[in-house]
Amino acid sequence: MARAIHVFRTPDRFVAGTVGEPGDRVFYLQAVHDSRVVSVMLEKQQVKILADRMGLLLEEVHRRFGTDLPEDPDVDISPLLTPIEAEFRVGTMGLGWDADSSAVVVELLAVTEAELDESVVLDDTEEGPDAVRVFLTPEQALEFAARSEMVVSAGRTPCPLCGEPIDGGGHVCIRTNGYLRTPGFDPASWFGEES
Known part of the structure; x- marks a missing residue:
């Protein structure tokens, strides 16, 4: 079966959220553009790591390129859109900066039995796990990181x-x-x- 790569170049929304009670929550990332919604399932630690690394990446981008970062980003506190049907469980995550579009690029790859070569991340080859690729403005990236911190800390x-x-x-x-x-x-x- 052909590899599915879901690309969101100008998402209306990219958020972390949960379903379930603290101690028994399932974590999701959800990308939305118009009526298109893609959700993926992942672990709490993956959400935390992605948010932390996104903050560090933005600091480095600001330091190197002078990219403006908003002081206090608005945080989207709306729930995930339902019904939530996960495309896959996230195994590997990639994070980068696209200087041409001044965007943070997040790539989420499905769990796979095979060992992954780094070249699969941010690549459109036919071989490899299914993926979700999202391009975020620096403001959207900060909003994602702020919300993710809230979601992770809202547990027990x-x-x-x-x-x-x-x-x-x-x-x-x-x-x-x-x-x-x-x-x-x-x-x-x-x-x-x-x-």
């Missing part, structure tokens, strides 16, 4: 002692010798301190 509250996420019913904290931790627990209360 981390334990103040061990950093592991606390479920709705609490969790067994390794730092408290196995005593069950409940949400709202204040470690200072153990030592008679006021918080």
